[in-house]
Amino acid sequence: MLSLKYISENADLVVERLKVKNFDAADIVEQLTGLDTRRRKLKSDIDTSQSEFNKLSKQIGVLYQQGRADEADKARKQTGILKDEIKQLSPELSSTENRIKELLLQLPNIPHETVPRGVSPDDNPVVRTGGEIPELYPGALPHWDLARKYDIIDFELGNKITGAGFPVYKGKAARLQRALINYFLDTAIASGYTEIIPPIAVNEASAFGTGQLPDKEGQMYYIGEDNLYLIPTAEVPLTNIFRDEIVSFKDLPCKLTAYTPCFRREAGSYGKDVRGLNRLHQFDKVEIVEIQHPDRSYHSLESMTSYVEHLVRRLGLPYRIILLCGGDMSFHAAKTYDFEVFSAAQKKWLEVSSVSNFESYQAQRMMLRYREADGKKIQPAHTLNGSALALPRIMAALLENNQTREGITIPPDLVRYTGFEVISS
RNA sequence: GGAGAGGUGGGUGAGUGGCUGAAACCAGCAGUUUGCUAAACUGCCGUACUCGUUAAAGGGUACCGGGGGUUCGAAUCCCCCUCUCUCCGCCA
Structure with a gap:
């Protein structure tokens, strides 16, 4: 399959080149670039939440060890909120990724520039x-x-x-x-x-x-x-x-x-x-x-x-x-x-x-x-x-x-x- | 097909709930020393995605066979699957 990054960065070129294979890629490529933008956004949001979540978890361990149970409980409530955020976004990320993969599989390889046009x-x-x-x-x-x-x-x-x-x-x-x-x-x-x-x-x-x-x-x-x-x-x-x-x-x-x-x-x-x-x-x-x-x-x-x-x-x-x-x-x-x-x-x-x-x-x-x-x-x-x-x-x-x-x-x-x-x- | 044991980084292998992306050793890479080689010493040494940048540096997330679960937190506990090894059966 083609690289998603390459497609995103060279959308028009990909569509143009695939015409040589008599393949109309315009629709798929457009969907892909859109999905890719969405994917990055989701990934980055989830990672940020996850990062905070991980930090809190570590603190909780330390707090318990120091016997500061009330503070630890407070932090645990915080992690609950972050967990919900992540839970909400994750399914969309994975469905986006799956959809991207499906679409990528539908794109044929780009023919080399020396390949002539033709139908039969x-x-x-x-x-x-x-x-x-x-x-x-x-x-x-x-x-x-x-x-x-x-x-x-x-x-x-x-x-x-x-x-x-x-x-x-x-x-x-x-x-x-x-x-x-x-x-x-x-x-x-x-x-x-x-x-x-x-x-x-x-x-x-x-x-x-x-x-x-x-x-x-x-x-x-x-x-x-x-x-x-x-x-x-x-x-x-x-x-x-x-x-x-x-x-x-x-x-x-x-x-x-x-x-x-x-x-x-x-x-x-x-x-x-x-x-x-x-x-x-x-x-x-x-x-x-x-x-x-x-x-x-x-x-x-x-x-x-x-x-x-x-x-x-x-x-x-x-x-x-x-x-x-x-x-x-x-x-x-x-x-x-x-x-x-x-x-x-x-x-x-x-x-x-x-x-x-x-x-x-x-x-x-x-x-x-x-x-x-x-x-x-x-x-x-x-x-x-x-x-x-x-x-x-x-x-x-x-x-x-x-x-x-x-x-x-x-x-x-x-x-x-x-x-x-x-x-x- | 039956019974048991086990899957951790390129390899060997430690690790039974937080300070472990992961010890140690080997291999590999770079350097120091040496006339060359070797040895010794020092440093580096996983991948994917992502943020960042002209590029990098650097930050983040995930991954210890695969999937799910418990937990604030899992390589570590539980369930399912799978693969490998040993013994038995069958057999070129």
Whole structure:
């Protein structure tokens, strides 16, 4: 969430900037500034009374000890009056604070100044493209048919065991999947990320910290018995490592990577792009996360983007990098690059990564701060994350783009991980 | 799941109603000494909100797992919840 102080001091600017996200914040911001003024007044009044009250209480103790009981009784009557005053004001303070929090949660993050206006994915500028779209032989198959042809991914079996969106990888697809995971992790480690194996179920506070709660509740699998959520992305446990922490200036940036399965209910998203591996309830992903100093976070966003670009290049996939426009960005992000690879048989661009800077938006809600070099000033850190990469669509594109009549060839970088060069019947 | 013990500052740990935001020690930071390092010594060393200020200094309030209660006054007494540890049961 945004800082109340910042909003109060820059009300017009906030409203203006949120227009880029097609969000009309005027009403909320006005309410917030009003409530903030009221809150300060209440807080200061209550504190004054409380202070007097505390002083009196101390005196009472002393008076009793000195045997001046009548004076002590007088003072006790005084404390009664102060107590009533405090009792009267306190409920309004807490309701004001609650209301402020509610409203703060309704404000999306402010987009970075380089984020273009726009309302839909059509308005997203393409930043860079790379790779060559392959010419497939006539009769080339989409990956779901290849999966059946070589008996490597079984959607029906997943259906039987669990349900739609939970495919079973068999034989060489299973090995390819594992190879990709190891390849991505090793590459991340070589780039300075520390590998983490986090829990894949998280509590409410963690889900709230990264912004899955309260809004996207319906997107997560929920274990009611224990009040836990299956993670939709490793971003949640990784970033929450730093919840309620003060990171030292010299420890920035913190760079983490993790492989985890991810779970998404994808409620309401039925239709054409759910075919095959395109959209699943459970999928594998390697994630990268950075906690960074505010002055350096956009530098990190660019280097994370280059890092992801490096990966797709090494896999030989045709890709494009897209800068999300204000209207297409997530609620919490300040700037996001999406990566899409072209899956040549279904002739579709598939999103395989999304790299975002959240600035202090997540940090603010999870109390993630860093201590400035002077050792005194404490401020919210910036958080970033990106997929590097999401496996199923990479798998889909690899299978489709690398198919020949004889089989599917494995990209050279991966061979030492798979232990085979081709998938054939 | 059953029984018991316990949650205090970055860590260890003292503290059973007022002088405790909290001893002591360790770690950390700054300085003195020393050719460097080490040791020794001195000082500093929680967070949030708030008042104040260009900024600071400084003042105030809250917080000793979370919530409620008793009391003029609670880390300390009472109730509920939660988490951790030990033993038993189950088990990869």
